[in-house]
Amino acid sequence: MTETRAAEIVFDHVTKRYVGRDAAAVNDLSLEIPAGTFCVLVGPSGGGKTTALKMVNRLIPFDSGEIRIDGRSIADLPLTELRRGIGYVIQQIGLFPHMTVGDNVGTVPRLLGWPKKRIEERARELLELVGLEPADAKRYPAQLSGGQRQRVGLARALAADPPLLLMDEPFGALDPITRFRLQTELLRLHDEVGKTVIFVTHDIDEAIRMGDRIAILREGGVLAQYDTPDAILAHPADDFVAQFIGEDRALRRLALRTLETLELGSPGTGEPSSGVPRVPPSTTVRNAISLMLETGADRVVVENDGHVLGLFTLDAARKLL
Amino acid sequence: MRLAGGGPVIPNFGQGSSCVTGDHAFCWGWVKQHWGDTLGPALAQHLEITAIAVGIGFAIAFPLALLAHRFRRLEQPFSVVSALLYTIPSLALFQLLIPITGLGLTTVEVALTSYTLVILFPNIVTGLRSVPADVIEAAQGMGLTRLQVLTRVELPLAVPAIVGGLRIAVVSTVAIGTIAGIEVTTKGLGYPIFNALQDPTPFKTEIYSAGALAVALALAADATLVVMRRLLVPWARRTA
Numbered sequence: 097m098t099e100t101r102a103a104e105i106v107f108d109h110v111t112k113r114y115v116g117r118d119a120a121a122v123n124d125l126s127l128e129i130p131a132g133t134f135c136v137l138v139g140p141s142g143g144g145k146t147t148a149l150k151m152v153n154r155l156i157p158f159d160s161g162e163i164r165i166d167g168r169s170i171a172d173l174p175l176t177e178l179r180r181g182i183g184y185v186i187q188q189i190g191l192f193p194h195m196t197v198g199d200n201v202g203t204v205p206r207l208l209g210w211p212k213k214r215i216e217e218r219a220r221e222l223l224e225l226v227g228l229e230p231a232d233a234k235r236y237p238a239q240l241s242g243g244q245r246q247r248v249g250l251a252r253a254l255a256a257d258p259p260l261l262l263m264d265e266p267f268g269a270l271d272p273i274t275r276f277r278l279q280t281e282l283l284r285l286h287d288e289v290g291k292t293v294i295f296v297t298h299d300i301d302e303a304i305r306m307g308d309r310i311a312i313l314r315e316g317g318v319l320a321q322y323d324t325p326d327a328i329l330a331h332p333a334d335d336f337v338a339q340f341i342g343e344d345r346a347l348r349r350l351a352l353r354t355l356e357t358l359e360l361g362s363p364g365t366g367e368p369s370s371g372v373p374r375v376p377p378s379t380t381v382r383n384a385i386s387l388m389l390e391t392g393a394d395r396v397v398v399e400n401d402g403h404v405l406g407l408f409t410l411d412a413a414r415k416l417l
Numbered sequence: 418m419r420l421a422g423g424g425p426v427i428p429n430f431g432q433g434s435s436c437v438t439g440d441h442a443f444c445w446g447w448v449k450q451h452w453g454d455t456l457g458p459a460l461a462q463h464l465e466i467t468a469i470a471v472g473i474g475f476a477i478a479f480p481l482a483l484l485a486h487r488f489r490r491l492e493q494p495f496s497v498v499s500a501l502l503y504t505i506p507s508l509a510l511f512q513l514l515i516p517i518t519g520l521g522l523t524t525v526e527v528a529l530t531s532y533t534l535v536i537l538f539p540n541i542v543t544g545l546r547s548v549p550a551d552v553i554e555a556a557q558g559m560g561l562t563r564l565q566v567l568t569r570v571e572l573p574l575a576v577p578a579i580v581g582g583l584r585i586a587v588v589s590t591v592a593i594g595t596i597a598g599i600e601v602t603t604k605g606l607g608y609p610i611f612n613a614l615q616d617p618t619p620f621k622t623e624i625y626s627a628g629a630l631a632v633a634l635a636l637a638a639d640a641t642l643v644v645m646r647r648l649l650v651p652w653a654r655r656t657a
Contacts, residue, residue, distance in 0.1 A: 153558055155554070155557060155558060175560075176560040176561075176562055177560070178560070179557070179558060179559060179560030180559065180560035182558075184555065184558035184559060186551060186554060186555060186558070188549070188551030189551065189555070190549070190551035190552045190553075190554055190555025190556070191552070191555070192552060192555075192556070192569075192570060193552070193574065193652055194570075194573045194574055194650070194652045195652070203559055203561075204559050204560065207559070207560060207561065207565070236652045238652065249555075252559075262558075
């Protein structure tokens with residue numbers, strides 16, 4: 097699959113007020129989301145994150161400002177053309193219950209007039225991509241589990257290879273284990289297909305885990321901070337952000353890094369003592385520290401298939417922050 | 418007001434068996450003998466009366482329901498008018514209509530059709546409304562036009578509710594249709610019943626057999642619609 101199309105999205109002083117409410121839903125929002133970025137909009141309810149998302153495919157109109165996709169104002173595009181070029185995934189999934197999984201996935205390609213055969217091939221390809229069986233194409237949504245349905249929702253959004261995906265709390269209704277698995281697979285998928293993603297969640301953990309960039313919105317639709325997860329955790333812009341990301345932000349930051357990304361200490365010549373835990377290089381710094389605290393050791397040995405790569409010590413951890 | 422119109426002259430049991438002349442509980446012989454000249458045609462006419470009433474009722478209710486679905490403001494006036502129609506007792510409605518449409522099938526069909534509207538209209542509207550909001554939002558978000566949302570999503574998903582409405586409409590039209598035989602028309606299964614009741618000693622077999630045929634017709638029509646729904650709604654059967 098050669099899916100490399102991604103779009104740059106720009107919010108340019110966008111404001112939205114709902115009739116009969118004093119506070120703005122989105123207040124003078126300006127954001128630049130480079131092509132291929134996984135951008136998470138996060139914040140408490142009333143922060144306008146879903147409103148901001150739905151403005152991009154014009155499900156919600158806004159009052160002033162401009163949103164541009166690859167430099168073109170979305171107001172200049174015909175509505176159906178705009179929407180068919182954007183993958184849209186929502187929490188409730190919204191699969192068509194009267195259509196098979198295959199037909200659900202083929203919705204946008206059908207609208208675009210693809211030949212039948214190509215639609216079927218594409219559906220099969222996408223089901224595989226999101227971890228379903230080709231035979232599932234013949235089933236109806238009611239026959240699937242919640243996690244499977246959201247996979248179908250994702251496949252349906254990707255069907256016509258849109259350069260932009262909008263995801264509105266897509267995993268919010270799933271159990272924690274399924275959610276974690278789908279998060280992992282979405283990250284893998286994002287690496288693979290390289291699309292721009294705008295992802296809404298109220299869960300800061302999910303935001304930190306998923307985002308290349310995080311936009312934190314506060315009540316009244318004001319952008320509080322827009323940066324990488326690491327920068328936000330290291331330097332929260334204000335008290336609101338600091339409170340929102342939690343007092344354990346140092347640990348959260350360490351959870352973002354794995355041992356393989358660090359310069360490890362030399363293992364020395366002698367055999368490390370037997371009490372020192374051994375961990376694979378994919379271990380996060382946070383988990384390595386946890387293990388040290390648990391075992392009373394002041395270091396862990398990083399090894400890959402029995403081959404020692406180096407040492408990671410508590411002292412080294414302190415210097416990371 | 419007395420019945421006008423032709424048809425076989427009553428009573429039908431003049432030359433009958435002892436069962437018939439003695440007016441026993443039920444005489445199969447009479448049923449067989451008069452299937453060809455009375456019961457069979459009456460059944461066919463009843464089916465036709467029902468089909469026309471429900472057919473026209475659907476043809477009127479469907480576009481009205483689409484309008485009410487699109488312009489919500491219209492739903493209430495439509496509902497009130499059709500509900501008012503339904504509150505008029507059928508006998509009285511027939512009486513009201515006779516000066517306008519005369520004695521005969523037209524009057525019957527007008528009355529029966531108006532009753533089907535009360536059943537069909539809200540059922541179709543409810544069916545269209547019952548489509549979950551998230552399904553509509555997903556459809557819109559993917560770039561389906563309003564018409565495509567209607568034809569590809571809302572209508573298919575409304576089929577169970579629409580067929581449900583048709584079932585009630587058909588069954589009730591079969592039942593109300595028998596009342597039409599009392600004073601308005603000689604067509605349908607109501608007439609043999611009325612015919613028998615005209616006699617000072619009503620002939621039970623004629624009443625029972627025509628009544629039983631009306632019940633059988635209603636059940637058969639209902640079963641047909643159930644089968645139809647199964648064919649149209651394959652997705653509702655296969656739940657996990």
